[in-house]
Amino acid sequence: MPGTAMRSPQEVRELLAVRYRRGVVTWLAAAGTAPNWPVALPLHPPTAAQARRDPAHVASWISAWEKADSGTLPWRVNFEERAWSGLGRQLVPVRVEINEPRAVAQLTGNLEDWDLLNGRVNHLAHQWGADTDAAREACATAVGQVLAAVRKCDAENFDRALRVIDWMAAHPDSGMLLRQVPVEGMDTKWLERHRSLVQTLLAARRELDALPGGRDLGLRQETRPRDVIVLDPALRPRAPGMPAGSAIRHLRIDSEQLAAMWTAGSRPAPGVVVVCENRQSLLSLPDMEGVIAIHGGGYAVDVMGALPWATRLPLVYWGDLDQDGFAILDRMRHHHGDVTSVLMDTATLDRHHSLCVPDPHPQAGRLTRLTAAEEQTRTALLDRGGVRLEQERIAWDWAEPHLRAAVVAVGASAGEYRADHYDDSSQRVI
CATH class of the missing domain: 3.40.1360 (Dna Topoisomerase Vi A Subunit; Chain: A, domain 2)
Known part of the structure; x- marks a missing residue:
């Protein structure tokens, strides 16, 4: 059909998946305030001429959106009445609205990812900044800088990373060798695998506490013979x-x-x-x-x-x-x-x-x-x-x-x- 193509439920999900990838860090930083929600996406409904040229396709499209609006999915489909010559009056889907980031995550198969990232940002903001908006933004920005590492890190290693960060924040110039740091489970190989995560989150914690040091671990490098x-x-x-x-x-x-x-x-x-x-x-x-x-x-x-x-x-x-x-x-x-x-x-x-x-x-x-x-x-x-x-x-x-x-x-x-x-x-x- 000529003109803008009608958006199917699957195409809207794909569009939302792109928005999730691009916007997840911003959404994490703004969770709770949500200034730009709900999100509304136009569905590009057909014109009367399009409906007359291919009524079966248009009817199938409308039916797909009626099923998608059954209440089992976290979006709201807005319908408007159209009076089409030769076809009578029709309720046509015109836009879909999503109220919050978690709904986008659910619609795009990223619910587990959202809950993981949001939970970790919540935890960091609570631990390091008393849940203030500024703390949440700083923690979300830091998580966004090491997003792949945060996603890959299981609960045990993430907890260990926070204990390492606590220790280094308290001992900014320890001058210790790596294996001397008294944090359980932290050895050379562990820090090599998680160094970027530790340094980035450590810098965020120091920023929130107005502590010097930035990303510096304060360790003495063991010279390689x-x-x-x-x-x-x-x-x-x-x-x-x-x-x-x-x-x-x-x-x-x-x-x-x-x-x-x-x-x-x-x-x-x-x-x-x-x-x-x-x-x-x-x-x-x-x-x-x-x-x-x-x-x-x-x-x-x-x-x-x-x-x-x-x-x-x-x-x-x-x-x-x-x-x-x-x-x-x-x-x-x-x-x-x-x-x-x-x-x-x-x-x-x-x-x-x-x-x-x-x-x-x-x-x-x-x-x-x-x-x-x-x-x-x-x-x-x-x-x-x-x-x-x-x-x-x-x-x-x-x-x-x-x-x-x-x-x-x-x-x-x-x-x-x-x-x-x-x-x-x-x-x-x-």
């Missing part, structure tokens, strides 16, 4: 009294200790840093003059921008040949200005193609700091079906000479690495 291999024997630390030749090759230290390893102008000092993504490959690296190697540890490569002695040294990055590997490389270049990749090229991919496996994360989005050759390799991984080549699978007789050559090249170009310490025929340290 990082594996470092000192490939140059001359650079290896040795404790007082240790005999010569007993210097430490493999260190496991936190970032603060790593940052203090070499001060500006100290000699001897490293000339090249190799960042190796996987620990087993890191432990397999051979001795190289002037070189230290650091475990990359995934996306936590921002540490490379926080090492004073490394800011002007060239970095060689050896990561997995996959989308994550290139994303990490891109991220590292954000934190350090001189990063060269190695063994992340099409030649390495071609040589080891039979060892590739499906990449569980085949898309890494747009990267802006890759070279043309790196981008070509990244595209080749996608073109071959979204595969990845793990760093450890690369044959060592292929990996070692390419790694040594990359170290020599970047050291020579930076003027910091003494390439004359290598025998070109064997590529071994003399």
Whole structure:
């Protein structure tokens, strides 16, 4: 039929479902005052001409709304009389009205969701703000910021989150490590899963109580140790009294200790840093003059921008040949200005193609700091079906000479690495 289509009961439910998704947080904040209720939706009833063209369809539509107005559903259907030439007088549905958000939730299959969210906002507003309108609005806004987490959180974990928030509000600068916090059930994994929920609701509570701190948990971060291999024997630390030749090759230290390893102008000092993504490959690296190697540890490569002695040294990055590997490389270049990749090229991919496996994360989005050759390799991984080549699978007789050559090249170009310490025929340290 021409003109605006008549809205069926199902179409009105679908329209209300969209309004619920978009408006639930606003409705939670205003529950009790409800300034914009009831909501009225026009049904676009047919004209006389439409009724004459298709009387069976119009009659079916009217019948559907008569059934929908039986009193079992929480809406009110308004009918008006129409005098249609040739069809006589008809009572025609013209609009439907809904009185409150909970009715919309019931009509759209979201009643359980509404009761959960509304109950939690009620509880927070009562606990933190004596049920004032301002408290309800602040709590509803906070819940809206972490809506998915609130919905996912069961009663036990939501109660635990509130106990954690109470404790942190009372101890804003505890300086404790996470596992020291005396709240039952709160451990590292729990807070990792619920951190956004806790921080957002904590900020709301502090705002209502005029407390400082915002989202800050007030905890002391446990520094993550990082594996470092000192490939140059001359650079290896040795404790007082240790005999010569007993210097430490493999260190496991936190970032603060790593940052203090070499001060500006100290000699001897490293000339090249190799960042190796996987620990087993890191432990397999051979001795190289002037070189230290650091475990990359995934996306936590921002540490490379926080090492004073490394800011002007060239970095060689050896990561997995996959989308994550290139994303990490891109991220590292954000934190350090001189990063060269190695063994992340099409030649390495071609040589080891039979060892590739499906990449569980085949898309890494747009990267802006890759070279043309790196981008070509990244595209080749996608073109071959979204595969990845793990760093450890690369044959060592292929990996070692390419790694040594990359170290020599970047050291020579930076003027910091003494390439004359290598025998070109064997590529071994003399």
